[in-house]
Amino acid sequence: CINAKANHTEFVSCMNNHIILFANDSRYLFTEDMPMYSSLVTSQHNPRCSNSTTSIKPVGIVTPQNEAEIQATIMCSQKHGLQVRVRSGGHDYEGLSYLCKTPFVVIDMRNLRSVSIDIEDETAWVQSGATLGELYYSIAQKSQTHGFPAGICPSVGVGGHFSGGGFGTMVRKYGLAADSVIDAYLVDAKGRLLDREEMGEDLFWAIRGGGGASFGVIVSWKIKLVRVPEKVTVFNVHKSMDDQNTTEIIHHWQYVMHKMKHELFIRVIIQYIHDNKNTSVEAVFNSLFLGELKDLITLMNKKFPELHLKPKDCIEMSWIESVLYFAGLEKTPELLLGNKTDPYVSYFKAKSDFVTKAIPKQVFVGIREKFLQQKLVFLIMDPYGGRMNEISESHIPFPHRRGNLYNMQYLVKWDVNDVQALHDHTHWLRGLYRYMEPYVSKHPRRAYLNYRDLDIGTNRQGNTSYVEARVWGEKYFSGNFKRLAQVKSKVDPDNFFRNEQSIPLHIKHS
């Protein structure tokens, strides 16, 4: 306690010196004695994380308005023995952007959220504190025939999403968000502001999928926009899993989806539903087709007739309307701005897998039975193939490319904030994860960094060796983990940017 107090006072005075130096508005630093502090501390998407008994409150929350304030925060934190957590959209599944077990400071990027589009050049600069919704909205304001291939939830922050990979409805056509990043500005552990050329290709490679939090604070990203047709087609087909035929269709989806035209994305969501006192499980086939309805129907009749898709199931719309459709929002693009509506805040725990071989039908029957025992559970199956097959495993740190039929995310939500609920729900989810083990990727069983899961392994407090960290690191990054550790050793040899799953230093004999 005494140390934390000393850290606090010295940190604040160090930052105050910088405020004078940079002649800035002092409102960018919030400490516990200020009214805004507690609302900033609790500003997060998965409040279960802040129930953690081992986490402490940050010494300060900095909401920088420019790069100099980020540099000052890094320098003052280092000087006074504080760690740093960087938060952009605050969606980290395990709360690593705002929780820490030792005295720390949060750099909250909410004020750095500008988006600047250059349609002629088909590029944009977007700051890390912007949300995906703000990015999509800004693109649509300039062009109806451009888009960006990132995630589905509009409130997700660009900072965490791009640095962990990022995929959505255009993943089969254009790959990951990180695949379309062409430049970035980052503040490193020495407090230097570096662009792609200055940081070098190794570090630029690492921050596109390796997780930004291990390497510095990414201020902004230059992205290549992609082309979308004026009209796209969407559908949502609900099928009850009480009907055996639904299991057949899901089973078949595994064989056809990854080989379909790159323009087509159909994900399957298996979910518990509770209607008029009845409990059941349904599968939702949720799709974006980058083309017109008539072409979609022709394609589906030929390649996936089992779904019996009818024109009346489909809607033609603009790409930006499809973003709203997937987000479950009304047809008003302004809803994509800021945090005006955020239906996503809830207590949840998630885990992920990659599937390389079609899963037997019986397994889906078993999933249905398990889902009937537990409310608010979801299994989201996002198809790969297409462009994902064409990009090499080492192009960026995200390695899950050719050979992966789809990604699976298991998610359980609950609405009571207590320890028993946390225990029961995570216990249930871990049981489902064990059940799926024989049917998913192996040696190691792979996971997606952006669906962060501390169950797969964590660093020891203090310094974890590269060899120890391989337990979780190779699940996320496969053979790229070694290169990530080598980059880390070069750019942050004192391991200043660290957390429970940060990239460790690569020391040869460890």
Ligand code: FDA
């Ligand atoms: P947050 O701010 O919590 O950051 C996440 C991590 O990145 C932390 O370790 C943080 O320190 C680090 N970080 C953040 N900003 C940084 C910066 N500027 N510099 C350095 N490090 C930084 N994913 C997906 O691929 N497709 C999808 O469709 C969805 N959908 C989705 C919906 C919902 C409701 C949630 C909660 C999450 C998703 N995700 C997703 C997962 C999402 O991509 C993942 O949680 C991202 O890391 C979130 O980024 P944020 O900036 O919001 O999180």
